[in-house]
Structures are given as structure tokens and as C-alpha cells.
Amino acid sequence: MGENSESVSGQLEAYCRVRRQSEMLCKPLTVEDYVVQTMPDVSPPKWHLAHASWFFETFILVPYVSGYRPFDVRFHPLFNSYYQGVGTPFPRDRRGLLSRPSVVDIYRYRRHVDEAMTELMERLDDRAENRDIHLLIELGLHHEQQHQELLLTDIKHILGNNPLVPVYAEDRFAEEEEVPVPLRWIKVQGGETAVGHDGNGFCFDNELPRHRMRMNEFLLANRLVTNVEYLEFIDDGGYANPLLWLADGWASVQREGWQAPLYWRKMDGAWRYFTLAGEEPLTAEEPVCHVSYFEADAFATWAGKRLPSEEEWEHAAGTAGLWPGNYLESGRFRPQAALTGEGVLQLGGDVWEWTQSAYRPYPGFRPWANAVGEYNGKFMCSQMVLRGGSCATPESHIRKSYRNFFYPHNRWQFMGIRLAQDT
Structure with missing residues (x-):
């Protein structure tokens, strides 16, 4: 993963920023949008939000935080993407069948994980024995950023397959067509x-x-x-x-x-x-x-x-x-x-x-x-x-x-x- 590139305080700040960004991307959605799966490659938006939290819980909180209690142990197979080494994932092409847990429960799950991760990062320091945890946190943040891109592309596929062609976000950059630079x-x-x-x-x-x-x-x-x-x-x-x-x-x-x-x-x-x-x-x-x-x-x-x-x-x-x-x-x-x-x-x-x-x-x-x-x-x-x-x-x-x-x-x-x- 390379050397840890964030200070302890900087890593907590990055964690909060990345987690907040994922939720901001979902703000334009209606609650119905969160559950739709238009093809096997697309995951419902609420699944992305839960899976990113599952990653932090599974690879950091459970193994490294003594006494940590998972939000709901039943979530573990539901939001495991493809990590066979930690259990049997719920089938990818059936994620759209999961009307429960609710969107409200997914956001509660994120709060639960965020509180535990914040508490962990606030007591971590730069000692060598904490290096693996810092690297896993950094990996988890880049993993969630990957899912931010997937969130947008999956939301586009969900809305683009709706005959009503819904608007996700108004275009604030509309301008007259201009000629691009010539091909050279x-x-x-x-x-x-x-x-x-x-x-x-x-x-x-x-x-x-x-x-x-x-x-x-x-x-x-x-x-x-x-x-x-x-x-x-x-x-x-x-x-x-x-x-x-x-x-x-x-x-x-x-x-x-x-x-x-x-x-x-x-x-x-x-x-x-x-x-x-x-x-x-x-x-x-x-x-x-x-x-x-x-x-x-x-x-x-x-x-x-x-x-x-x-x-x-x-x-x-x-x-x-x-x-x-x-x-x-x-x-x-x-x-x-x-x-x-x-x-x-x-x-x-x-x-x-x-x-x-x-x-x-x-x-x-x-x-x-x-x-x-x-x-x-x-x-x-x-x-x-x-x-x-x-x-x-x-x-x-x-x-x-x-x-x-x-x-x-x-x-x-x-x-x-x-x-x-x-x-």
C-alpha cells in the first residue's frame, strides 16, 4: 500500500471528508432510488453505502478493537462483495432484492461504524505497532472513493433506464457549444x-x-x-x-x-x-x-x-x-x-x-x-x-x-x- 501518507489527525480529517462525500452523492435520491438494481453490474445505492462501512468494520474494527460489537452480525454476508476469505457473500445479482435493511438502518449502520472508527483514530499514534492499522484505514478510504465513482455510474444507469428520464442534478455549467482544440x-x-x-x-x-x-x-x-x-x-x-x-x-x-x-x-x-x-x-x-x-x-x-x-x-x-x-x-x-x-x-x-x-x-x-x-x-x-x-x-x-x-x-x-x- 506504500508508506502511510497521512498524519494521525490528517487521517481522521480525511476519513470524515470521504465518508461525508459518499452521503452527499446520495442526497438527490428519493428513498425508492436506493434499492434499484438495473443489471448485475449495478448495485443499489444503499448497498454501496453499507459495503463501504462493512469494509471498515470487517478489516479494522473487528480484528483491532477489543470489545467492538458489530452493528448487526446479519449484515456481514449481505454487504460482503467478493471476499471469500471472510465468509460467503450474498449473490451480487440479487442485491436489488434486499428491501431490508432499510435505508434508515443503513445510515444508522454508517453512524455506528463512524463513531467506532473516530474513537479508534483519536487514540492511535504513529508508533510502529499501529502502522498496519493506518495502512488499512488508508486502503478503506480509497476503497470508499472507488465506490463513490460506482455510486454515480450506478445511479446514472438506474435513472437512465427509467422512462421518465429523471434528473439527478441540474447542469450548472450549461454553455454554448464550442469547438474543441484540433486533433493533433x-x-x-x-x-x-x-x-x-x-x-x-x-x-x-x-x-x-x-x-x-x-x-x-x-x-x-x-x-x-x-x-x-x-x-x-x-x-x-x-x-x-x-x-x-x-x-x-x-x-x-x-x-x-x-x-x-x-x-x-x-x-x-x-x-x-x-x-x-x-x-x-x-x-x-x-x-x-x-x-x-x-x-x-x-x-x-x-x-x-x-x-x-x-x-x-x-x-x-x-x-x-x-x-x-x-x-x-x-x-x-x-x-x-x-x-x-x-x-x-x-x-x-x-x-x-x-x-x-x-x-x-x-x-x-x-x-x-x-x-x-x-x-x-x-x-x-x-x-x-x-x-x-x-x-x-x-x-x-x-x-x-x-x-x-x-x-x-x-x-x-x-x-x-x-x-x-x-x-
Whole structure:
């Protein structure tokens, strides 16, 4: 997890801030919204709130606080996501069946855990014997920030599948469409480079160990692919041409009936799409969003380009820098166009960028010990890596070495496209 990067008082302050943020994200919801599960990948909002508390309770309070009494021992299997080492989780695809415990009970559960965690942190100091607890607290905070992003994306899927197309949050940033910076190709020098977390601050185990590799010179697009550029792919019959698609991708197109990114629909000859501010006409200059790896790869093939590898992406990010960016804290909850700037833009925020890299262990990878070792390592199969964060990612959670990963058919997350090509 890296060295503890928070002082004792700073860690308590961070704990309160992160926990408060999760609940703020749920403020626009009605009580009915908290229970809905629209597909197996989506969890009801109340489940996210409870699971984040379960994590602190299971991995910190129960093993390290003498005399701690769980809020309700019956909650343990209900809010266990996939940690087989600490029990049998309730089936993921049945979370929407849990009308009880109530939303009120879930918030009571959070208060119970918060009180116990606050009491623990107020008496902790920086002695070496407390190091493991500090590291687990830091892990728990980053874990909850991951669920803040999932909260937003799952809420969007819940509301986006409602025929009433409800508004989650009014768009306070509405403005006239502007022309994004022209697409340019930035030459990135090859040679030997270091990949992986540099040891400063927190990281997940899948970002380690840092290792060196050689890569060829390549070209990287200065910005993300926009809606209007993706629309050209659609209008050119992209979803009807099997020669552009990987075999599994074409099978997904046929099986799912894909004709456009998720949340797009054609109405009276014009494209509209659903945002967290409701449904509206397609904004041409925004980065295209909610596309699968299969769609990203097909678009790149159609354009005569390719997706970057994750190592190329990290190498370019190391040169250009990752911040500033459009993250969760902006309150936009949607990607925005790159209107100004030189060099490689939009590396941080807006949309997660698909890479051509399979999610696999780095050379010498070792998962964390005990049950938290299930966090990342056991998923290193059949998934693809995304980089850079999105408009739903907390800014303090992201870094250049961060490896997100999803199955190639997934597209309900804020996922987009940056092109690359060989020199």
C-alpha cells in the first residue's frame, strides 16, 4: 500500500471528508432510488453505502478493537462483495432484492461504524505497532472513493433506464457549444522507461512492483475522441461492418443490438443522450463516453489507428502531467471538451481511457496478505486496462500509475477513447 501518507489527525480529517462525500452523492435520491438494481453490474445505492462501512468494520474494527460489537452480525454476508476469505457473500445479482435493511438502518449502520472508527483514530499514534492499522484505514478510504465513482455510474444507469428520464442534478455549467482544440498527433519518444507506482504515497497492489521496460517511439492523440467524431463512425456503418470488430465484439453487437454508445437514442432523426442532468440533444464537442472496449477498438480500426498500451499511456502521462482535470469534485458529472492547451490534454478526468492492454500482473507482482489480497489479483483474467480517471473519480484518488480494469463488453462506466499510432 506504500508508506502511510497521512498524519494521525490528517487521517481522521480525511476519513470524515470521504465518508461525508459518499452521503452527499446520495442526497438527490428519493428513498425508492436506493434499492434499484438495473443489471448485475449495478448495485443499489444503499448497498454501496453499507459495503463501504462493512469494509471498515470487517478489516479494522473487528480484528483491532477489543470489545467492538458489530452493528448487526446479519449484515456481514449481505454487504460482503467478493471476499471469500471472510465468509460467503450474498449473490451480487440479487442485491436489488434486499428491501431490508432499510435505508434508515443503513445510515444508522454508517453512524455506528463512524463513531467506532473516530474513537479508534483519536487514540492511535504513529508508533510502529499501529502502522498496519493506518495502512488499512488508508486502503478503506480509497476503497470508499472507488465506490463513490460506482455510486454515480450506478445511479446514472438506474435513472437512465427509467422512462421518465429523471434528473439527478441540474447542469450548472450549461454553455454554448464550442469547438474543441484540433486533433493533433504528439510524438512520444521511446527508449527505456519506468512503469508502476514510484513509492510516494498510497497505491494499490496491482500498481507494483515498479519495473523498467523499453518501448518504441509512437504518436498519441492530443485529446479524446469526441461525440461528433464517433458519429462519423456510426454514419459510415460502423456497427454494421463485421470487418471492424473483434470476434467477441461483433458477437456483442449482434446479441445486444448495439447501434450507438450507451444512453444514446435517435429521436425524430436527431441523436439525444442521457446525462445526470437528464436527457438532452447530443453535444458534439464532448468526449464520447460509455463505450465498451470492443467499440473503442472498432472505432480505432475504422480510423486506421489503434489504442495505446497502458505502458505507453503512463509514459506519456509522465511527460505531460496528469492534472488539472475534470473530476468528481467539479460537480459536472460529465466529460467536457478540451478547448485550449498544448501537448497531450485530458489525461486526467473526463473519461477513463481504454488501452489495448490486458489486465495482468506486473513482473514480480505479489498480492497483499490475507483477505485484502483478494482486492485486485484474482481479477487478472479476461479484463482490459483503462487509465486516467473520469468526471466521476475523486481527484485525491487518482494517480498516473492507477490501473482500472473492466471486461471488454462493459460500458456503463464513464469510458472513452484516445487514439495512438506507430511512427
